[in-house]
Amino acid sequence: MTDMRQQLGYQWACDFLNQQDHQISSYQITPVAGDASFRRYFRLHAHSKTWILMDAPPEHESIHTFIEIAQSWRTMGLAVPEIYGINQQAGYLLLEDFGDHLLLTCLQQDPQQASQWYPQAIDQLILLQTADISTKTLPSYNSALMLREMQLFSDWLCIQGLQLDKNEVETQCRPLMQTLAHTLPKLPCGPVHRDYHSRNLLIKPDQSLGIIDFQDAVHGPLCYDLMSILRDCYIHWPFAQQKAWAQHYFVQAQKSNLLPEDTDFNTFWKQALRMSVQRHLKASGIFARLYLRDHKTGYLADIPTTLNYIQEAATHLPDAELQQFSLWMQTQVYPRLADFIAQGQN
Template sequence: MHDSRLQQLTQWAKQQFTHAIDILPASNDASFRRYFRVYHADKSWIIMDAPPEKESLTAFIHVAKLLKPLVQVPVILAQDLKLGFLLLSDLGQQSYLTALQSLPAESLYPDAIASLITIQAATKTQQNSLPHYSPALLRQELQLFPEWFIARHHQQVIPEWLDKIFDVLIDNATAQPQVIVHRDFHSRNLMYMANNNPGIIDFQDAVIGPISYDLVSLLRDSYYVLPRQQLTQFCHHYFEQAKQQKLITQAISFATFQRWFDLMGVQRQLKILGIFCRLHYRDGKSHYLHDLKQTLCYLQQVTPAYPELKELTQFLTDHQWIDE
């Protein structure tokens, strides 16, 4: 990793500390950002490397300030927007995805749901401080499915009925209560913490959007699969908590919420299929292709229950991509 960017980062990091430090790669994500862990003695910090020509730090800084009084997020200790570097507190190396290898889901997910409710309950004061998940943005995301998954990855003709399906999914999203949405609230972005669990990262794309979006990211996670009965239990748990906080009115039945949740999941999973293929073809990040199968599994579990999605159900059945 001897690149000029890393040399810049190392020089900047040394300016932030009066003592000797070691710098090691921490992780990459699905964007152009990279993360490095800075060590001194028994302490560690994180440096985010976001090349200014490709990634803006402004949104991350803004959302970090918004979330800091509410939940556990990294503290920004130093910043250089011109260079594209942030020095952050370190929330550790144990994501929910890692923790779930040794801990039961019921010891982790209630904390994540409690944090989600706390974030959503702060929506009233933040309505104008975040972008809105507009119908145009929802449609733009959905277009990734035909462009990258159908046409590019499978070299199939894009069906004409797809726009009608997109209309159903967008109408479902906009009909829901609109709250603060993290947009990637899943097991890789939740850190298992001994205190104030979970730590929450990768929140820079936050918007005001559908109330079921982050819950479906958490419970229908492309990287970790919950048993169906447990998923339903967590869904009910969230629903009751959301009603207590008046995020959902008493008039809304669980059946209505289930439809919101399921169709929101279809929107997200179609988008993810497109994103994973784009990461492979455009960005050379081919490991995301391994997660296509689980994302397709979620779609094939859900769509048959909704007659308004019958063309999509038949399309997925006909092509049997899940068996590849």
């Protein structure tokens, strides 16, 4: 069953391809797994060729930034999809097809493959961070934005999801969130993908990694994307392994002049762990919102892993605000979490 936007997008893509001398009478169209947004993706098939149709309704999504970033990053040698066709007014793009082989799927099937893919993911990240893309193109990942993101945890998971008292939640969350929002934007900054993890990295047929879902990129702390991939909401690695991969990144980043020369690894690692707390507060709130507002239950099962990263960071950081917040999580958030998740999965 198709809807009107799918039909219009399909017709536009077919007309565009036939104008490019792909004289094919009809194309097969199939849905592709989407992301946590209003965007949808479809695969067009014809003979041995495939393309990806992105449907981004203009009232909800803008494709302008996606286009600008994709063109800039491809020029830098980053493996992002080539854009074949643009219908900006209607919100459609025709993209290169990287296939369906998610890095996450590969790692779930064979965790030993991580030793092959994580160094490559880090090397791609270094290349992304050295990209010469204007700060005018990328919004600033400033204190206000970081704070709004963390408040998703308070508003959607704690208050609306777990039904915790609003005043208590705000009292417990405010010290940590304000400290993170004040300090993190001062870290070394550059281009940030903002969702650099195993579901947005595809293993291409040539065994290289392709990068997708980068339209929400910002200019912000460099360690954000590193924490996204090493402390991935969808798959967990031992803390010692996370740290070893972070050391690989640290060496490459210093060689590329991304970090100040006088930065030592232990200081960098603690800063990165604090950055991960911000991300995981945001992510857990988004997962709750996807269920409560958008009726998408598929991310509920990822909330415990996401929150556990915050607890893990608390065992390695001396920060008083984080210690107090961690204790509150243990006594108030975790006891209600299982019932909330079960409610959505039943």
